[in-house]
Amino acid sequence: xxxxxxxxxxxxxxxxxxxxxxxxxxxxxxxxxxxxxxxxxxxxxxxxxxxxxxxxxxxxxxxxxxxxxxxxxxxxxxxxxxxxxxxxxxxxxxxxxxxxxxxxxxxxxxxxxxxxxxxxxxxxxxxxxxxxxxxxxxxxxxxxxxxxxxxxxxxxxxxxxxxxxxxxxxxxxxxxxxxxxxxxxxx
Amino acid sequence: xxxxxxxxxxxxxxxxxxxxxxxxxxxxxxxxxxxxxxxxxxxxxxxxxxxxxxxxxxxxxxxxxxxxxxxxxxxxxxxxxxxxxxxxxxxxxxxxxxxxxxxxxxxxxxxxxxxxxxxxxxxxxxxxxxxxxxxxxxxxxxxxxxxxxxxxxxxxxxxxxxxxxxxxxxxxxxxxxxxxxxxxxxxxxxxxxxxxxxxxxxxxxxxxxxxxxxxxxxxxxxxxxxxxxxxxxxxxxxxxxxxxxxxxxxxxxxxxxxxxxxxxxxxxxxxxxxxxxxxxxxxxxxxxxxxxxxxxxxxxxxxxxxxxxxxxxxxxxxxxxxxxxxxxxxx
Numbered sequence: 001x002x003x004x005x006x007x008x009x010x011x012x013x014x015x016x017x018x019x020x021x022x023x024x025x026x027x028x029x030x031x032x033x034x035x036x037x038x039x040x041x042x043x044x045x046x047x048x049x050x051x052x053x054x055x056x057x058x059x060x061x062x063x064x065x066x067x068x069x070x071x072x073x074x075x076x077x078x079x080x081x082x083x084x085x086x087x088x089x090x091x092x093x094x095x096x097x098x099x100x101x102x103x104x105x106x107x108x109x110x111x112x113x114x115x116x117x118x119x120x121x122x123x124x125x126x127x128x129x130x131x132x133x134x135x136x137x138x139x140x141x142x143x144x145x146x147x148x149x150x151x152x153x154x155x156x157x158x159x160x161x162x163x164x165x166x167x168x169x170x171x172x173x174x175x176x177x178x179x180x181x182x183x184x185x186x187x
Numbered sequence: 188x189x190x191x192x193x194x195x196x197x198x199x200x201x202x203x204x205x206x207x208x209x210x211x212x213x214x215x216x217x218x219x220x221x222x223x224x225x226x227x228x229x230x231x232x233x234x235x236x237x238x239x240x241x242x243x244x245x246x247x248x249x250x251x252x253x254x255x256x257x258x259x260x261x262x263x264x265x266x267x268x269x270x271x272x273x274x275x276x277x278x279x280x281x282x283x284x285x286x287x288x289x290x291x292x293x294x295x296x297x298x299x300x301x302x303x304x305x306x307x308x309x310x311x312x313x314x315x316x317x318x319x320x321x322x323x324x325x326x327x328x329x330x331x332x333x334x335x336x337x338x339x340x341x342x343x344x345x346x347x348x349x350x351x352x353x354x355x356x357x358x359x360x361x362x363x364x365x366x367x368x369x370x371x372x373x374x375x376x377x378x379x380x381x382x383x384x385x386x387x388x389x390x391x392x393x394x395x396x397x398x399x400x401x402x403x404x405x406x407x408x409x410x411x412x413x414x415x416x417x418x419x420x421x422x423x424x425x426x427x428x429x430x431x432x433x434x435x436x437x438x439x440x441x442x443x444x445x446x447x448x449x450x451x452x453x454x455x456x457x458x459x460x461x462x463x464x465x466x467x468x469x470x471x472x473x474x475x476x477x478x479x480x481x482x483x484x485x486x487x488x489x490x491x492x493x494x495x496x497x498x499x500x501x502x503x504x505x506x507x508x509x510x511x512x513x514x515x516x517x518x
Contacts, residue, residue, distance in 0.1 A: 028227045028481045036231045 338417025
């Protein structure tokens with residue numbers, strides 16, 4: 001009796017196996033007549049998401065000033081040390097990068113520089129087509145990196161929110177309340 | 188004397204023709220495989236070299252021929268250089284006994300549609316397919332690389348397991364047709380192809396020769412996710428190309444054998460014999476590509492299990508049953 005049961009199980013298994021095989025083969029056969037989903041890259045370019053990580057740019061604030069204050073945070077956080085710069089100070093006390101260089105032959109497009117930047121100056125763009133035959137051509141200087149717009153957050157201006165003492169009286173930053181007279185808190 | 192030279196001349200011309208056609212078809216089989224495989228996986232496949240990628244085999248050949256031919260340090264040079272040639276040569280040689288057409292008259296000489304009508308053609312084929320595995324095993328050993336060695340060992344073990352059931356699966360065909368010659372086997376299928384008489388043999392032969400040709404799902408010797416590329420890991424340039432060529436000519440040989448033994452060879456209505464033969468070979472090749480696009484690879488113990496515990500007993504039983512029926516028929 002037990003043997004018969006076992007035999008029945010084996011036949012059932014075999015039938016199941018054959019069904020699975022037929023299912024697999026029919027799936028691939030149907031695929032044969034489907035239109036391929038491949039994107040033919042150089043001819044068909046798909047628009048990448050806004051936040052995808054490609055070529056790095058240095059943006060300007062709404063006034064058209066360079067956002068970068070040469071704080072070295074991006075350079076410090078860069079895991080492959082591909083960012084280098086030299087800081088300098090303007091007459092009005094505002095800092096800027098004397099020179100700013102990214103070695104894209106080393107860059108791994110991790111986006112940590114963008115995260116570290118306190119002024120939203122350094123940003124990654126969806127553009128990734130930047131291969132060159134000569135690795136020296138991948139050294140981007142400040143004039144190659146600097147763009148004429150604000151990148152992802154066009155309205156942001158670091159100096160309206162925090163920063164230097166020179167632009168106005170206390171309480172003139174965006175979202176900042178005027179200073180409180182401690183004497184008015186008296187009971 | 189004149190007859191003798193004429194025969195040699197004829198054989199030389201025929202073998203040159205067969206080899207050229209075979210290599211041409213094999214080159215385009217590679218393209219066809221890549222294209223069909225791509226479509227099975229909803230991709231396009233190669234479509235850059237020439238219109239729809241028709242020049243891809245040419246581009247591949249130029250690439251392989253101009254690439255550097257490296258020999259790894261510590262390799263056994265003679266064997267390393269010889270192994271790909273063994274694979275390619277044995278595979279090409281096995282096509283000598285495959286008939287592609289009937290006897291036809293050219294002027295007043297009669298020409299057989301086969302390079303050499305050997306009376307023991309089936310045995311010759313087995314000999315050649317067993318020799319081909321020496322190329323795999325030696326190439327794997329001579330490379331002085333652990334991956335290659337593992338691939339070569341697997342190739343040899345697989346060959347031993349599947350050679351037996353492959354031979355036994357053809358025994359019923361030989362018993363029914365009463366001859367080892369492939370021409371006679373085709374002639375014996377005048378009325379009805381052996382695929383209908385011996386369906387079990389067909390399945391057994393197809394499975395075990397698929398394992399012999401090291402195709403997915405039996406491509407353990409070159410399992411790329413565990414052994415890089417198995418026995419041809421260390422090969423580069425045209426030596427790798429020869430292994431590759433051997434593999435694809437092997438598919439054609441397998442297709443030709445299935446066509447000859449089970450599908451009635453060149454026989455068929457309306458169309459000329461060579462075209463029928465080609466059609467049948469192409470159908471088998473397509474089936475192989477389809478299988479490659481569908482099935483995953485066997486685990487090694489599953490491979491051995493299938494060979495020794497399923498295919499071998501089944502083929503022995505098949506031989507016994509066929510023998511019993513034949514004996515009953517004759518008495």
